[in-house]
């Protein structure tokens with residue numbers, strides 16, 4: 717491939733990625749941040765490794781040592797209204813969100829390249845506190861296709877289809893503390 721060909725690749729984002737700004741207002745954002753900060757957050761554990769982000773799981777938890785889903789505390793009442801609103805925005809049935817992950821990224825913390833576990837189906841994410849670069853990549857023959865979504869605080873994204881199954885995503889270290897609430901549906905009932 718010529719250099720020109722390389723640089724003229726279309727920069728279209730992943731199919732199946734949706735995004736909206738101002739999904740919640742600033743008052744709801746502050747309330748959610750307060751609730752998450754008050755949780756007994758734990759450093760993310762994957763196998764022998766610990767990530768620097770701190771998390772709390774509800775509904776289901778993926779156990780990296782057992783490599784399977786285990787039941788977690790039920791989804792708290794304060795998350796339910798926003799989970800219902802996210803389902804409605806996504807065109808999903810009420811109650812389809814079965815797992816909620818609350819995450820805190822302190823300054824300098826991010827998340828490496830990954831795809832979410834195959835047990836889950838649609839992934840929705842609410843951003844709180846500060847913006848992040850939500851990066852996507854996919855290897856297409858010899859070249860990496862890349863896309864960056866700037867996820868603003870109070871925004872919601874959804875990954876389904878190729879964005880979910882083919883593209884990996886990551887977040888480089890954040891410049892100010894960020895929180896997120898990730899809503900996941902299940903592949904099987």
Ligand SMILES: O=C(O)CCC(=O)C(=O)O
Nearest residue numbers: 819827832841885896898
């Ligand atoms: O913080 C986010 O918005 C996404 C985090 C993420 O990709 C994950 O927990 O799988």
Ligand SMILES: [Fe+2]
Nearest residue numbers: 830831832885
């Ligand atoms: Fe993810």
